[in-house]
Amino acid sequence: MSVSDHVTLLGAEAAIPSSPEEAVLEPVPNPHIGTLYCARFTAPEFTSICPVTGQPDFGHLVIDYVPDQHLIESKSLKLFLHSFRNHGSFHEDCTILIGKRIVETAKPVWLRIGGYWYPRGGIPIDVFWQTGTPPEGIWLPDQGVAPYRGRG
Numbered sequence: 001m002s003v004s005d006h007v008t009l010l011g012a013e014a015a016i017p018s019s020p021e022e023a024v025l026e027p028v029p030n031p032h033i034g035t036l037y038c039a040r041f042t043a044p045e046f047t048s049i050c051p052v053t054g055q056p057d058f059g060h061l062v063i064d065y066v067p068d069q070h071l072i073e074s075k076s077l078k079l080f081l082h083s084f085r086n087h088g089s090f091h092e093d094c095t096i097l098i099g100k101r102i103v104e105t106a107k108p109v110w111l112r113i114g115g116y117w118y119p120r121g122g123i124p125i126d127v128f129w130q131t132g133t134p135p136e137g138i139w140l141p142d143q144g145v146a147p148y149r150g151r152g
Contacts, residue, residue, distance in 0.1 A: 014075070017083040020097065025080045025105045027070035036109075036138055039071065040064050043081050050120065051088035059091065059117040062143040065102065066109040066135055072102055091117045095127035103131060110134050116145045124148040 017023035043061040050057055061081070065072075080101070084094060095115030103111055112130035126147075134140055 014079055016085070017079060018086065020080065020083045020087055020101070023080040023083040024076055025101055026073040026076040027106045028073045030067045030069055030071050032067075033069060036066065036135055038064050038066055038138055038140055040141075041072070041074070041077060046081060046084070046094075046115075048084040048091075048094050049086060049088045051090060054088070055120075057091065057117060057120060059094070059115050060145055061095070061098065062114045062116070062145060063099070063102065063111070064113075064140060064143070065106070065111040066138055068107055068109045070106045070108075072106050077102075091115060091125045092127050096129050099129045099131075110138070112140075114143045114145065116148075119148065119150075 041061075041063040043063075046059040046061045048057050048059070049055070081098070087094075089097070092115075095113055098115075099111060099113040102108070102113075108131075110131055110133075112128070112134075115125075115127040117125045117127070
């Protein structure tokens with residue numbers, strides 16, 4: 001089977017889904033099954049909505065995963081992440097929901113997600129989740145997002 005047999009969004013016009021539940025996250029075959037490697041997605045301009053105030057929240061997401069049989073197709077991930085723009089949810093919920101949805105879809109060997117959220121009410125919130133211990137021998141670079149320092 002080719003990759004085109006597995007994707008519906010790549011190479012086609014696609015609207016931003018109205019909610020994360022509506023969004024389609026698509027797996028594609030891993031061309032290097034059996035090779036231990038880490039893939040990283042970075043979303044430095046992630047947005048969602050505060051469920052209490054309705055104001056926008058801004059975050060920087062870093063997603064590292066070790067694929068097994070499938071990869072996450074990046075256009076479907078982009079649309080999935082964009083679907084949070086009108087989604088009311090706390091930082092912790094958004095970060096964990098995204099990680100769990102990727103795990104459910106691609107069934108990776110291992111995944112970690114770092115949600116680095118910009119301050120709201122003077123307090124930045126960083127949220128971290130992983131599926132367990134990273135596989136032995138995998139190279140995992142630092143996520144590269146500095147702690148929030150304000151104007152200093």
